[in-house]
Amino acid sequence: MELFLDRLVLVKEALLENWKAKLGSLIVAIIFFYYVQYTRNVTRVVHVKVDIPAVPEHLVLNSRIPSFVKVEFFGPQEVMDFNPANFKIILINPGPGPGENRYRLDMLPRPPEGIEARFDEGMTVTLDRLAERTLPLVGDFQLNSGSDVRIGAVTMQPQTIRVSGPASVLDVMDRVSLNPLRITPGTPDYATRVLVSTLPEFVRLADDQPYEIDVRVKLxxxxxxxxxxxxxxxELPVNCDNAIPGLKLDESPTVKVLYRAEASVAEGRLTAHTFCPVFLDPNTRNILPSLRIPGIPVHIRDALAQKDIEILEVTPSVVNLQFSVQKVRAPTQVQKGMEEHLIR
Incomplete structure (x- = not known):
């Protein structure tokens, strides 16, 4: 028994001898192991394509979503040889609404085993209520060179066009422009097709609306x-061709119409119209997009729709419009009495 205890004491002394040095060696070995592993890892920075999220039917995007997101892949060099085009960033938000929405970012598919992917956790996306409006088409027509002719009456088909997009953007629009048209004098009737100009971001033509407009210009x-x-x-007064509930056109502008016919036409046969691109905001009672709208084209209409009249020129060809809120008259005592009688 004494021999066993003596040997146990010797083992204890052997284990405790230089324990600090042995512990230090162990720590150095562990650090060296992880250092070797770490130095074998590399970082690869790529840009991964973003999958644009679907939004509810009643909403529309009103802010840009980047096409790519920077992703840092970190891991062993030997497994870094992969095609980043196989990955995509998806945006996740279970219940987006109008205004700013925070979307969570995720990447599909998962990176290879042993690789860590680092990228932003979220992104703010602005959505707006999807709206649609009808707006007048406005052209820019000029002669290519000086000559003894002038631009006369211009007709466009259609005269208005429907657009859809974020309500906050459409609310401040008063027209859709055409690409500039430069005319080389030739025949008295110049006919062509003109493209609709670039629309504001996130606004597009509504379904079934043409991208090219038929234009005829009298020279x-x-x-x-x-x-x-x-x-x-x-000389004719200009009236709104469309209803503007709650609003009225102040002091209808007048235009002079030059026309060719066998004789002067009867009063009321020719009328001048323009599309009034305004509405009354039901919440704020403001006139949108503005109470003053400049440079809207005037179109002449023949009540008989006959070919015995040729419209040569409308001066001015565009007019400035001013609107005000239509005042609702208070009911008279007689009307109040009738209402009370009906209620009884």
Missing amino acids: LDSTANESTEGIFLR
Whole structure:
């Protein structure tokens, strides 16, 4: 028994001898192991394509979503040889609504085993209520070179166009422009098709609306006027071609219409119209997009729709419009009495 205890004491002394040095060696070995493992790892930075999220039917995007997101892949060099095009970033939000929405980012598929992917956790995306409006088409027509002709009446088909997009953007729009048209004088009737100009971001033409507009331009001799035989002049008030509930057009502008006919037409046959691109905001009672709208084209209408009249020129061809809220008259005592009688 004494021999066993003596040997146990010797083992204890052997284990405790230089224990600090042995512990230090163990720590150094562990650090060296992880250092070797770490130095074998590399970081690869790539840009991964973003999958644009679907939004509810009544909403529309109103902020840009980047096409790519920077992703840092960290792991062993020997497994870094992969195609980043196989990955995509998806945006997750279970219940987006109008305004700013925070989307969580995720990457699919998962990176290879042993690789860590680092990228932003979230992204803010702005959504807006999806709206649709009808707006007038406005062109920019000029002659290519100086000559003895002038631009006369311009007709467009269609005269208005429907657009859809974020309500906050559409609310401040008063027109859709056409690409500029430069006309080389030739035949008296110049006809062509003109593309719709670039629309504001996130706004597009509504379904079934044309991207090209039929345009016809009268080119008149510089001397053509009402003193020429067979040419007449008529001054007409301009009226809104569309209903503007709760609003009225202040002091309807007037235009002078130069037309060719066998005789002066009867009063009321020709009328001047323009599309009034305004509405009354039901919440704020403000006139949107503004109470003053400049440069809207005027179109002449023939009540009989006959070919015996040729519209040569409308001066001015565009008008400035001003609107105000239509005042609702208070009911008279008689009307109040009738209402009370009906209630009883």
